[in-house]
Amino acid sequence: MKFSQQTRLTRMLQALLSIIPVAGFVGCTRSQAIKLPDTEVLVATPVQRDVPVHNEWVATTDGYVNAEIRPQVAGYIIRQDYKEGAVVSKGQVLFEIDPRPFQADLDHANGELAQAEAQLGKSTIDVERDTPLAEKKAVAKEKLDNEIQARLAAQAAVASGKAAVERAELNLGWTKVTSLVDGVAGIAEVQIGNLVGPNVRLTSVSQVDPIKVYFPVSEQQYLRARHLSSSGQPMDLFDSAPELILADGTVYPHKGRILLTDRQVDAGTGTIRLVAAFPNPGNVLRPGQYGRVRIQTSTAKGALLVPQSAVQELQGGYQVAVLGTGNKARIRPVKVGEKAGTMWVIDDGLKLDDQVIVEGIGKVKDGTVVVPKPAEIQAGGR
Numbered sequence: 001m002k003f004s005q006q007t008r009l010t011r012m013l014q015a016l017l018s019i020i021p022v023a024g025f026v027g028c029t030r031s032q033a034i035k036l037p038d039t040e041v042l043v044a045t046p047v048q049r050d051v052p053v054h055n056e057w058v059a060t061t062d063g064y065v066n067a068e069i070r071p072q073v074a075g076y077i078i079r080q081d082y083k084e085g086a087v088v089s090k091g092q093v094l095f096e097i098d099p100r101p102f103q104a105d106l107d108h109a110n111g112e113l114a115q116a117e118a119q120l121g122k123s124t125i126d127v128e129r130d131t132p133l134a135e136k137k138a139v140a141k142e143k144l145d146n147e148i149q150a151r152l153a154a155q156a157a158v159a160s161g162k163a164a165v166e167r168a169e170l171n172l173g174w175t176k177v178t179s180l181v182d183g184v185a186g187i188a189e190v191q192i193g194n195l196v197g198p199n200v201r202l203t204s205v206s207q208v209d210p211i212k213v214y215f216p217v218s219e220q221q222y223l224r225a226r227h228l229s230s231s232g233q234p235m236d237l238f239d240s241a242p243e244l245i246l247a248d249g250t251v252y253p254h255k256g257r258i259l260l261t262d263r264q265v266d267a268g269t270g271t272i273r274l275v276a277a278f279p280n281p282g283n284v285l286r287p288g289q290y291g292r293v294r295i296q297t298s299t300a301k302g303a304l305l306v307p308q309s310a311v312q313e314l315q316g317g318y319q320v321a322v323l324g325t326g327n328k329a330r331i332r333p334v335k336v337g338e339k340a341g342t343m344w345v346i347d348d349g350l351k352l353d354d355q356v357i358v359e360g361i362g363k364v365k366d367g368t369v370v371v372p373k374p375a376e377i378q379a380g381g382r
Contacts, residue, residue: 041360042375063206106168113161120154218269323355
């Protein structure tokens, strides 16, 4: 019995020993069978060419002409004759002030003028009648002198009466408040029934086609832009047509032109303000909008460019992946310039003969072995 138990234990141990090598062999076989897929990437050398360098400045829009609409006479608003936010024409009536007091003033002035003209007529008759009589000494010379002075006074009264009538007519005409320019009228700042006067602004009208764009330029940028050419003649890169980038990031389809430069540098900010004008068909742009003005200020000679897909942004910095020895990817930090179409200017960190991973940078890390395939890129994009 004891012998049979030992025999069974021996056989169990032999079975276990025979299983362990087989399991180890199977494990080794499986580990050798697992193979990661190759990391394929597209590589290319940077493109070298001259690239225009642009600068951008924060800009605000304003009307080409902004007219504050104020009444020239005091009175009560009885009517609003325009639609707020609509396009109005120069001379179009926007508001009406109660004209009755001014009509009464005009009637009174006409009456005063009529009296003065009547008095002038009488004085003229007196002088014409007594002049020959005074020559014949039929009337006293003193009487003729008084009549001549009375005629002069009557003439002055008539001139004053005409001026009063003209003033009354102007006041009556000013009860119809008109637009001073062609443009877009703003929201009314008064209501019907309000008492207004010359110090009250009724609304504003802005000419917005073209529209002005203001942007401040640092003194250093201003001086660099206005330099001397190799021939000694002054150059002004601000003569180039500026672009306008809107608040939503889109580029305004119409290019502008520089109108003027402010007369002085702001001592507080160290900037000088420039003014550009942009076409504004359809009045899409309105005063008070923000954007960025973009102007070419220089040219980068022999700049290196890579496709934008080759550049990664990480924690405020930028990096590219280049092909190293043994087809290993090497992550390299770079300093980027401005974008040119689908390309990105690399100011520092790359050489002309570097093999840059232009597609697949998101699949590699530093030291990843890759399978490179050539990619063709052009100056304007890949």
